[in-house]
Amino acid sequence: MEQKGELISYRPDIKVVDCTIRDGGLVNNFYFDDEFVRNLYTANVAAGVEYMEFGYKASKEIFDVKEFGKWKFCDEQDIRDIVGDNNTDLKISVMADVGRTDYKKDIIPKTDSVIDMIRIATYINTIPAAIEMIHYCAEMGYETTINIMAVSTAAESELDLALDLLAQSEVGTIYLVDSYGSLYPEQIRRLADKYLKVAEKYGKKVGIHAHNNQQLAFANTIEACTVGVSYLDATMSGMGRGAGNCNMELLLGFLRNPKYSLNPVLKFLQNQMLPLKKTGLVWGCDVQYMLTGQQNQHPRTAIAFTAEQREDYAAFYQSLLDRE
Amino acid sequence: MEQKGELISYRPDIKVVDCTIRDGGLVNNFYFDDEFVRNLYTANVAAGVEYMEFGYKASKEIFDVKEFGKWKFCDEQDIRDIVGDNNTDLKISVMADVGRTDYKKDIIPKTDSVIDMIRIATYINTIPAAIEMIHYCAEMGYETTINIMAVSTAAESELDLALDLLAQSEVGTIYLVDSYGSLYPEQIRRLADKYLKVAEKYGKKVGIHAHNNQQLAFANTIEACTVGVSYLDATMSGMGRGAGNCNMELLLGFLRNPKYSLNPVLKFLQNQMLPLKKTGLVWGCDVQYMLTGQQNQHPRTAIAFTAEQREDYAAFYQSLLDRE
Numbered sequence: 001m002e003q004k005g006e007l008i009s010y011r012p013d014i015k016v017v018d019c020t021i022r023d024g025g026l027v028n029n030f031y032f033d034d035e036f037v038r039n040l041y042t043a044n045v046a047a048g049v050e051y052m053e054f055g056y057k058a059s060k061e062i063f064d065v066k067e068f069g070k071w072k073f074c075d076e077q078d079i080r081d082i083v084g085d086n087n088t089d090l091k092i093s094v095m096a097d098v099g100r101t102d103y104k105k106d107i108i109p110k111t112d113s114v115i116d117m118i119r120i121a122t123y124i125n126t127i128p129a130a131i132e133m134i135h136y137c138a139e140m141g142y143e144t145t146i147n148i149m150a151v152s153t154a155a156e157s158e159l160d161l162a163l164d165l166l167a168q169s170e171v172g173t174i175y176l177v178d179s180y181g182s183l184y185p186e187q188i189r190r191l192a193d194k195y196l197k198v199a200e201k202y203g204k205k206v207g208i209h210a211h212n213n214q215q216l217a218f219a220n221t222i223e224a225c226t227v228g229v230s231y232l233d234a235t236m237s238g239m240g241r242g243a244g245n246c247n248m249e250l251l252l253g254f255l256r257n258p259k260y261s262l263n264p265v266l267k268f269l270q271n272q273m274l275p276l277k278k279t280g281l282v283w284g285c286d287v288q289y290m291l292t293g294q295q296n297q298h299p300r301t302a303i304a305f306t307a308e309q310r311e312d313y314a315a316f317y318q319s320l321l322d323r324e
Numbered sequence: 325m326e327q328k329g330e331l332i333s334y335r336p337d338i339k340v341v342d343c344t345i346r347d348g349g350l351v352n353n354f355y356f357d358d359e360f361v362r363n364l365y366t367a368n369v370a371a372g373v374e375y376m377e378f379g380y381k382a383s384k385e386i387f388d389v390k391e392f393g394k395w396k397f398c399d400e401q402d403i404r405d406i407v408g409d410n411n412t413d414l415k416i417s418v419m420a421d422v423g424r425t426d427y428k429k430d431i432i433p434k435t436d437s438v439i440d441m442i443r444i445a446t447y448i449n450t451i452p453a454a455i456e457m458i459h460y461c462a463e464m465g466y467e468t469t470i471n472i473m474a475v476s477t478a479a480e481s482e483l484d485l486a487l488d489l490l491a492q493s494e495v496g497t498i499y500l501v502d503s504y505g506s507l508y509p510e511q512i513r514r515l516a517d518k519y520l521k522v523a524e525k526y527g528k529k530v531g532i533h534a535h536n537n538q539q540l541a542f543a544n545t546i547e548a549c550t551v552g553v554s555y556l557d558a559t560m561s562g563m564g565r566g567a568g569n570c571n572m573e574l575l576l577g578f579l580r581n582p583k584y585s586l587n588p589v590l591k592f593l594q595n596q597m598l599p600l601k602k603t604g605l606v607w608g609c610d611v612q613y614m615l616t617g618q619q620n621q622h623p624r625t626a627i628a629f630t631a632e633q634r635e636d637y638a639a640f641y642q643s644l645l646d647r648e
Contacts, residue, residue: 003510007508007510007511033432037558102363108584178537184331184546184578185509185543185547186327186331186547186550194607214541214542214574214577214578215536215539215541215542215543215574216542216543217539218538218539218540218543219509219540219542219544219547220543220545222509223509223510224510226510239442247539247614249611250538250539250612250614253615254508254618256540257538262641263638263641263642266611266637266638266641267637269611269637270635270636270637270638272633282375287573287593288592290573291508291577291579293465294577311594311598312594313590313593313594314587314590314591314594316588316592317586317590317644318587
């Protein structure tokens, strides 16, 4: 495996994607106030971040709009209330889950939208539906990514087939997603290499979205970067479901491109993230998330353990080992 | 660089060193009660950990015994009060800082001691004094390690010379120590490779002691392990100065040798570490430690920032950049 770039130089192909509202929204049901989102937008622009993800394009048929904040749905007007026409270098992205979005209704032509990129999230068994969505979004004029979730539980032969199909679609970037935070750096490098080999053959980019169950989200992100992955997801203070994500402040401290600036991020952390944490929202590394990560399991049991304020780690561990 | 071992197998040469009392003692001035230390000892034995470090052999001429808990000094009788004659497979270690220990007085012959290993901590400019201490301790019958601190600020040419001298001494293990938590995995692999090349030539082992300023302590530990480092330092809940260390619970979850058991560690966390944290002791990743790590600086300013309960990250960052 070849290393791409040196610590002292920088790779201009790297794109940082802020997912604070989207993955962080899984912590607070997307109830961020406009002031917070506007400050985040301003901070991302000032920090030189390339993309900011505003949330999901979730189906209003499937999800009750009264039960979630507006960033679960990302109506065009709600984004425009924050960014106007977005006359900045920051691009705007939203995520759409295969099977949980009315994309033919809710995704309008790019010419009428401030959104730049649609990120399509799929499991390995819904690749054909994902390819249909990619095609639709590309025809509408958007940049697209495909995020194959829970890859740590996918059969390697199926993954190979999926990557080959996806690389031949209109998609721009294929994401390596460690949904369960279970992968070690050596596995990430091996997978990243696999993704890159297929993607580069068809002129596609590769991205990484890591979770912090084993305190490896940042390490896995920069290790993937080192072997050539170029779209790097991060969130402010690592805010995200369960153990959270790669911290934006760690990532920008690592990247050497002078276009990035840590200062606006630090100001956002002290002025917005610390008060948000003090409202009682909880995310980040903890023993229960480590255990689901180590066992390559969905974090839902750990999230319930956290909500119940349990501390009996050993009993929880035994319950995870019982998989019959 | 060759990978040693596969994720599915295990390397019998690996030794896990618990430093909870020694590095964690820097958080609470070594005031652990005997109940805590005894429970830690029992947990380490049950978990299959190879070494437990009880603290420092600090000079009572330099340090006032009234200002520190007893594990700053590790009197023979104090250790025996916990372990008796230590009829277990767990070996006992203490650390001795070059220039801050009266080793000729305080380190007694191994035949009269339950201590198995003396870890000698040095900076690059006190290598000759360290070699004298290695010689003394080896003559006394102990296993020895040399821990070269703050290696991220050492000139590479001096490090090469130091490694060559040390590898020819009686020392058993040479430690790569990331005192400032500033090193990235790719730097750790490169340094580990350098240490290993010299060490293996003279039949020595290499160890790693990582700090968690950039959430990389665990990642750097397992990456060093992957290229052949075999002595791995960790602490319960990552307890240690400032940002803390590699978490024992993460490390044992990673290692595949069936001799290790996570269960006693989890019980120790819930029964001992959680109550300890609730007394108000603070350690672990935080923005101020990340910043000193990114700037390759001693964490003392971040420790002061924490003690003063400051939250003005951006101002703190600017103060770090001012190095004149």
